[in-house]
Amino acid sequence: MMKKLDVVIIGGGMITYDLILPTIYHLQRTGVTGSIKICALDSAPLKTLKNSKEFAEAFPGQSFEAYPSLSEPEENKFPELYKEVIAGMKPRQIIVVAMPDQLHYPVVKEALNNNQHVLCVKPLVLKYEQAVEIEKIAYEKGLFVGVEYHKRFDRRSLMAKREYELKHFGEFIMGEAKLIEPYFYRSSNFQNWFTCDKTDPFVYIGCHYVDLVYFITGLKPVEVSVSGIKGKFPNGKEGYMWATGRVRFENGALFSVINGLGYPDQGAGSNEQNLQMFFEGPGKNGMLKHNDQFRGVEHSYLEGIGCGGSHFNYVSPDFYRIIPWEGEGYKPIGYGPESVSATIIMAGQIEGEVDGMNDSESLAKRKELIKKVDKKGIIATPANSYINELVVEAARLSILNDGDVVNIIYGKNPHVELRSKKK
């Protein structure tokens, strides 16, 4: 009951290289998806993807159609080309949105207006109202939108969710997390878009852990305060290099997160990340602690081929690796590929279920299936992960106001409000 969908990826940067394209190549060769097109701002990232030795070894004989063409000089920019590429697709295929955060909203809307299912890297959008708009348009048209919060697919998160639901921990009361990305990110394409006015480390990666606490406990965040430290990228643009956020949840629980673009390139990393949560029970307490950095595997290479050029590495077998398998080349494994595949497979299954139905039956069935995924709460969707947009909105307001507390107000018209303005 599965239909093979064609895939268009918009954005050819780091996440496309490190996760999305290899996952989709594997889906393609195992018969799950059809053709692959990739559209980027210019030809440079497309050449990197096309000429990758790693992909040639892992996915022999597979390729994608590049927009713009690889023969275009790299300095020529095509900011609107994605519209033409999307318009050229058959209806109800899938668009993967993998470009800078602030571009997700117009591109997701373009995809929906052209009758396409969507997989969007996190965060879906930067404003709650935009998430609501996307949810509404998608539902009315019976189009599936999945948001790629891959930490939800890490086995330890899924285990924690189950144990919490079974009340094995008690009630969440206090927690902390950190996710510090490598220093070398500062010299990547980040310097072109990771500027103070657009985003910050809390919004970029802290939101993963806030989403996880919500995913595990079901508790909604109600108060956010984020402070940042600014610095200069090599190209002179100013961005927040570090951020610390504190989030209060609806039951009063407190959660703090530190984030940054600053894990030493020489470190065994490849980044630093972990989560600890404490829970109150009757006369005793529960706890969980995830070491998301050192997952028990150490490699020391002859050459500096590790992340950031290092020799000795803590290698995570959990997020994304390519490994030998029974087929040709190598196969991508981990919760990253599982998360990307989950949305693409779901869209294919939805299309499979409605195959052969007339238009109105098909629309009604697609809407029913979308609601089911929303309710299940495993794949993040606009309907079941909208708290993230509220947190992102609150975080941006807070960091730009020197860490002032921002309240998230739910009810009929959820919105965020700077506490100091209320007084």
Ligand SMILES: NC(=O)c1ccc[n+]([C@@H]2O[C@H](COP(=O)([O-])OP(=O)(O)OC[C@H]3O[C@@H](n4cnc5c(N)ncnc54)[C@H](O)[C@@H]3O)[C@@H](O)[C@H]2O)c1
């Ligand atoms: N942990 C995660 O879930 C995770 C990790 C990394 C990135 N991301 C998300 O992925 C997104 C992209 O991040 P990245 O690290 O790949 O960034 P990147 O800067 O490496 O790549 C951005 C890409 O977008 C393309 N682009 C920009 N404007 C475009 C336009 N108008 N039309 C077509 N393409 C355009 C650029 O050509 C580039 O290939 C961000 O939203 C980021 O938050 C998520």
